[in-house]
Amino acid sequence: MLLQLYLHFPFCKRKCLYCDFVSAAANEQTIAAYCLALEKEIRTMGEKYADAQVSTVFLGGGTPSIVPAPLMKSVLGTLRESFFLLKDAEFTTEANPGTLTKAWLETVMEAGVNRLSLGVQAAQDALLCRIGRIHTFADAEQSVKMAQRMGLGNINADVMYGLPGQTTADYLETLERVCALEVPHVSAYSLIVEEGTPLCRSVEAGEMTVPDDDACAAMTEAGIALLGKHGYHQYEISNYAREGFACRHNIGYWQGAWYLGMGAAAHSMLPPAQSEAEMGAVRLRVANPEDVNSYMVASPDVKREKSLITAEEAMFETMMLGLRMNQGVGERHFEENFGQPITARYGKALESLVRDGLGYWQEHPSGELFFALTARGLLLQNEALLRLMD
Ligand code: SF4
Known part of the structure; x- marks a missing residue:
């Protein structure tokens, strides 16, 4: 069977003010212990899915580029020993400016990484600071140029709109400057003010205001037009690519591919076992524990939460995810x-x-x-x- 792999690295240098992902600041000792636990899970899963052919790999977070290069080298070495990766597999790593170094990139490229997804977010340093990002736009530009010089041209830039105090002009300036970097893929996400985040508290206290729905809709439309003008085709609600650079890993999610997530809080979608199929399941959704410590202690015998998905549910999911795509x-x-x-x-x-x-x-x-x-x-x-x- 064809399989997509996802590895989660739940660490960041500092938490952004809007973020509710499973990620936190951590010292090197914790990161090392986590990587050991992750390698145990990778080996176990590699045995379980020994017949699988891996079509894509995605290193996400968190900030994978915060994991020291020798640790990452070991994790990716274990991954390659444990799974059969197809020759043309798409192999993406997420990274954040301010953490990405030449040595780190060299290490992951040697292990097969051929696509970079960089958290750029905005071109205005005041906006980046307001949302708690650790980097400037110049840092993002440097990271892109460094990757390109190293021969890694398949780059995605993540940008955001609907940020506190952001105008449509700010957003369009961000897109213009990202396009000028000649990255072939852009993901543009509308900010969601998540409950419990510092940003949410600031908005509720009236200390910050975010653009309303109409303003966000205007930004969406203006962004689509600008990206279209620069040759980026919208292929999904938030994703735009030049010809041949759409993200195969994410397309797999939207088209119902089998995927295996490893690491804390990672999710999987897998074929059901015989006994589960007899109970009416056509797919199996699996969630690893969100708590990083529980994950580290238990790996590889992690307590995974399983949900059986019936044909009716799978049909709706197929529509829900498929209709995100153009x-x-x-x-x-x-x-x-x-x-x-x-x-x-x-x-x-x-x-x-x-x-x-x-x-x-x-x-x-x-x-x-x-x-x-x-x-x-x-x-x-x-x-x-x-x-x-x-
Ligand atoms: S870099 Fe990404 S994952 Fe890390 S805190 Fe910021 S938004 Fe969250």
Whole structure:
């Protein structure tokens, strides 16, 4: 079976004010202990999935680039010994400016990393400071140029909009400056003010204000236009790429690929065992413990939370994730997976989406029909999904 791998590194130099991911500052001793635990899990899973062919690997966090190079080298060595990676596997690492060094990049590139995803976020240092980022935009520029000089041209820049005090002009300036760096991929995320974060407390206390929904929608539209002008095609709600540079790993998530996550808080989507299939499961969602210490103590016998996914749930998930993508959900793909045409299950809802200008059918060069959301439908995705739930 084809499998995608994800490794989670839950460490950052300092917590950003808006962040509710599983990540925290840690000393080198803790990071070393975590990497040992992670290697144990990698070996165990490698034995379990010995027949799998790995098509993509993603090192995420947190900030993988904070893990000292010798530790990372050891983790990736174990990964390569334990799994069969396809020759053309996409191998991404996330990294943050202010932590990325030439030596670190050399180490991971030697281990097979061929794609970099960098947290740039904004071009205005005052904005970066306001949201608690540890770096300046110049740091981000330096990181990109260093990677490019080292022959790593497949780079994604993460940017954010809807930041406190950010104007549309700020956001567009960020995109212009990111495009000028000639990175072939941009991910643009709208800030979500998550409960319990310092940013949320500042917003609630009236110390900071974030752009409202209309302002964010305007930023989204202006961003799509600007990126389009520079040759970046929107292929998913938040993702834009030049020809040939869409992220295969993330596309796998949206198209229902099997993936195995390792490390604290990592999630997996795997085929069910025989006994689980007999209980009606067509997929198995697995979550590793979020608590880093519990994970380190227990690995490799980590207590994983399993959820059985029925065909009905998997169908909805296929629509929910597939409709995030501009190409939409393929008729053939749906029928092959669920043994019934997409119109047999969702015909009425799809008709209503077409009628209201939120969705449409498109034929791909292969001849396969895909159902996709229109630009308006992508902006009103929740409304579209509600109709599919009826
Ligand atoms: S760098 Fe990313 S993961 Fe780390 S604290 Fe900031 S937002 Fe969270």
